[in-house]
Amino acid sequence: MTALQLDGRHIVLGLSGGIACYKAAELTRLLIKAGASVQVVMTEAAEKFIGAVTMQALSNRAVVTSQWDARPDNNMAHINLTREADAVVVAPASADFLAKLAQGRADELLSLLCLARRIDECPLLIAPAMNREMWAHPATQRNVAQVAADGAVVLGPAAGDQACGEIGDGRMLEAAELCDALIAFFQPKLLAGRTVLVSAGPTYEAIDPVRGITNLSSGKMGFAVARAAAEAGAVVTLVAGPVALPTPARVTRIDVTSARQMHDAVLAAAAAHDVFVATAAVADWRPIDAAAQKIKKVAGQGVPAFSLVENPDILAAVAALSTGPYCVGFAAESHDVEAHARAKLERKKVPLIVGNLGPATFGQDDNALLLVDAKGTRALPHADKLTLARQLVAEIAARIKS
Ligand code: CTP
DSSP, X not given: OOOOTTTTOEEEEEEOSSTTHHHHHHHHHHHHHTTOEEEEEEOHHHHHHSOHHHHHHHHTSOOBOOTTOOOSTTSOHHHXXXXXXXXXXXXXXXXXXXXXXXXXXXXXXXXXXXXXXXXXXXXXXXXXXXXXXXXXXXXXXXXXXXXHHTTOEEOOOEEEEOTTSOEEEEXXXXXXXXXXXXXXHHSOOTTTTOEEEEEESBOOEEXXXXXXXXXXXXXXXXXXXXXXXXXXXXXXXXXXXXXXXXXXXXXXXXXXXXXXXXXXXXXXXXXXXSEEEEOOBOOSEEESSOOSSOOOOOTTSOOOOOOEEEOOXXXXXXXXXXXXXXXXXXXXXXXXXXXXXXXXXXXXXXXXXXXXXXXXXXXXXXXXXXXXXXXXXXXXXXXXXXXXXXXXXXXXXXXXXX
């Protein structure tokens, strides 16, 4: 069970006019599910696209639509709304709304409260959504640059099919992407200015074109580490074995199949990174020569024989670089985790090994980690992998700081 990642956060969710308003309904649901409380504010144009009733039902709060709403005792909705908020998120942010923000206009409630918020205490995140020509127009580009220069965080837009039938930049990010972006926004930026390289997943060593040797690693822990490092402000490269997981936001992914491909990709990137976290379950051996054609069963000829050769040790190779990154290894064990992890610490000559029980965690969403270094051992108790990854990132950040 993933911890409630926005627990205790109060978000003002502003909707300006655009067909992407339908995604704001799902976004509200996800924010609430993540533990946030959500106050929806809608412009008149937004109400043409989605009903306030829907947004009220999903947010469990009356939607506010007008600066002339006389219900607040002080009659100052535009002040009250942001004083209690941890952030204002405008999704969708239309071209017109961006123009208003850029100019500091305040002729309706949403732009008014954006202007009236305390800039240092109540951050503004905006998710543009519009036709690609509107997005590409120099006026919009000028406005969005100005809004960013004024301190707003611009999320997206994405490229793809548009409601108008055209294809291009201007789609609002999906609700789940926006929710994740907000969660990331609130994470402490412990690795700001740092570069992190992560290896993840299994490798696959071909026997013939249809068969191979692999293992049960799902890649989930490595992808969680990559996500946590990106959330912490690092520039992240993820070298992934064959897994079907989605790439975390703002992470550059390099897909590989075999251990040798992973070795080449990691070694090519290693010197340009401050930290290398080797979560991959690299196949220790590979068939000497993969057969070019599928090996067929032939009656009476028994089973095929093939010889194995050892794969390069990627972690040890990176650790041996003279100006290499700070290296963190993982040790997936079936028993005696601490003893095996400590042996790997010395054998691979890395400053930190993270031990875990392989069979208990492969494919699961949860794990428990044992951090083993020269100073001692520290247990990170059982939790979901993202929570553990964030704790590990904090441990790494503290170690590379000193
Ligand atoms: N590793 C690696 N390259 C390999 C083998 C392992 O980079 N060819 C890395 C893994 O990513 C992990 C650490 O080394 O960070 C330990 O991996 P593990 O498979 O637990 O250890 P091995 O060295 O393979 O030892 P054993 O299989 O005997 O436990």
